[in-house]
Amino acid sequence: MQPNISHKPGLYIHIPFCEKKCGYCDFYSVTDRSSRSAFLQALNTEFTLVRKMLTPQEPFDTVYFGGGTPSLLTATEVETILKQLAENFFLSDDVEITLEANPGTIGDDTFKDFRSAGINRLSIGIQSFNDAELRFLGRIHDTAQAEQTIRSAQNAGFENFSLDLIFAQPGQTLQSWERSLKKALSFGPAHISAYNLVFEKGTPFFTLLQNKTITAQSEKSEIRFWETTRNILTEADFPPYEVSSFARASQFFSRHNVKYWTHTPYLGFGPSAHSFWNNHRWSRPRSVSAYISALNENRLPEAQTEILSAKTLEFEHIFLSLRMYRGLNLNEFERIFKTLFTEKYASEYALLRRRGWAVEENGFFKLTPKGMIICDTILQEFYRP
Ligand code: SF4
Numbered sequence: 001m002q003p004n005i006s007h008k009p010g011l012y013i014h015i016p017f018c019e020k021k022c023g024y025c026d027f028y029s030v031t032d033r034s035s036r037s038a039f040l041q042a043l044n045t046e047f048t049l050v051r052k053m054l055t056p057q058e059p060f061d062t063v064y065f066g067g068g069t070p071s072l073l074t075a076t077e078v079e080t081i082l083k084q085l086a087e088n089f090f091l092s093d094d095v096e097i098t099l100e101a102n103p104g105t106i107g108d109d110t111f112k113d114f115r116s117a118g119i120n121r122l123s124i125g126i127q128s129f130n131d132a133e134l135r136f137l138g139r140i141h142d143t144a145q146a147e148q149t150i151r152s153a154q155n156a157g158f159e160n161f162s163l164d165l166i167f168a169q170p171g172q173t174l175q176s177w178e179r180s181l182k183k184a185l186s187f188g189p190a191h192i193s194a195y196n197l198v199f200e201k202g203t204p205f206f207t208l209l210q211n212k213t214i215t216a217q218s219e220k221s222e223i224r225f226w227e228t229t230r231n232i233l234t235e236a237d238f239p240p241y242e243v244s245s246f247a248r249a250s251q252f253f254s255r256h257n258v259k260y261w262t263h264t265p266y267l268g269f270g271p272s273a274h275s276f277w278n279n280h281r282w283s284r285p286r287s288v289s290a291y292i293s294a295l296n297e298n299r300l301p302e303a304q305t306e307i308l309s310a311k312t313l314e315f316e317h318i319f320l321s322l323r324m325y326r327g328l329n330l331n332e333f334e335r336i337f338k339t340l341f342t343e344k345y346a347s348e349y350a351l352l353r354r355r356g357w358a359v360e361e362n363g364f365f366k367l368t369p370k371g372m373i374i375c376d377t378i379l380q381e382f383y384r385p
Pocket of ligand 1 (some may be wrong): 017018020021022025026029066069070102125151
């Protein structure tokens with residue numbers, strides 16, 4: 001079976017609505033859903049305006065409904081969006097169509113309707129199987145609802161589903177984290193995303209941390225969480241393929257997310273969505289109302305546009321490739337950047353190998369599990385201002 005990696009472009013749709021904001025969350029979303037129908041109309045206008053602007057050479061082979069909480073949409077709305085997308089962009093026959101779903105927002109039969117609408121992969125935001133932790137995170141669901149949601153997805157015939165979990169929460173014990181991981185495995189998912197809790201600036205958790213109402217786990221303890229995660233999942237035949245991503249088999253890699261880590265073009269739609277196309281990166285404003293007003297006037301709302309310099313592209317290529325366990329393809333690097341990685345970065349290459357943080361294997365330079373744990377620090381070494 002081939003790993004689920006492709007260089008065809010992808011499509012991302014940001015659904016900017018949530019039932020309630022979680023204290024740690026930095027993604028753009030609002031709880032007021034009164035602009036929902038205006039938003040859906042604006043989304044379709046955005047599809048047509050972007051299509052007029054670009055001439056994609058290849059079919060798109062992923063559609064990813066992220067957010068926010070896309071499972072707040074009805075199956076009919078999802079079906080309409082997919083139809084509008086297909087009217088504007090050529091989708092491949094084997095297109096992977098993922099929907100992020102949150103327990104507490106979805107009825108037992110809704111998954112069947114999403115399946116009929118065309119969704120063939122789910123990413124379910126479980127975060128923890130511990131009720132106290134779920135309350136702390138500000139989630140709207142409890143463990144029983146999380147379990148019921150997974151069972152409903154399975155009853156609807158979804159085999160390709162991912163479970164999202166968060167570790168290193170303040171006060172969380174390793175035992176509790178192990179229980180959550182093992183519980184997640186007991187449902188036989190295809191994929192698990194395990195994220196280290198990050199205190200993003202501007203979130204309520206960041207303020208709580210600043211005023212010392214909560215205490216973050218120490219660096220040492222975070223490393224223990226990482227190691228436990230990797231050990232438990234690897235023993236269960238769920239090897240990591242990216243820092244936070246684990247799959248039962250390579251055909252269950254998130255084809256869409258892999259595009260972000262391989263500099264593959266993608267188009268993002270909806271407030272706050274980012275796009276990467278022909279070495280340009282642009283984003284939409286983090287405001288539903290600004291998004292809707294611009295599109296009502298038949299113009300594209302742009303927050304930021306950046307043309308990536310050769311230097312930035314090279315750094316990003318290294319940074320993103322090394323976050324994946326397969327690592328950086330040395331021949332590909334030479335072909336793209338017309339220079340030998342092992343010569344240009346000779347000192348970093350030697351240092352990382354000497355410390356046991358990286359190895360070269362079959363033409364790939366890759367971080368070891370030990371290196372992966374501290375990858376954010378290591379990867380900055382490759383930055384050449
Ligand atoms: S449900 Fe997801 S997107 Fe919405 S606030 Fe919580 S973490 Fe953020």
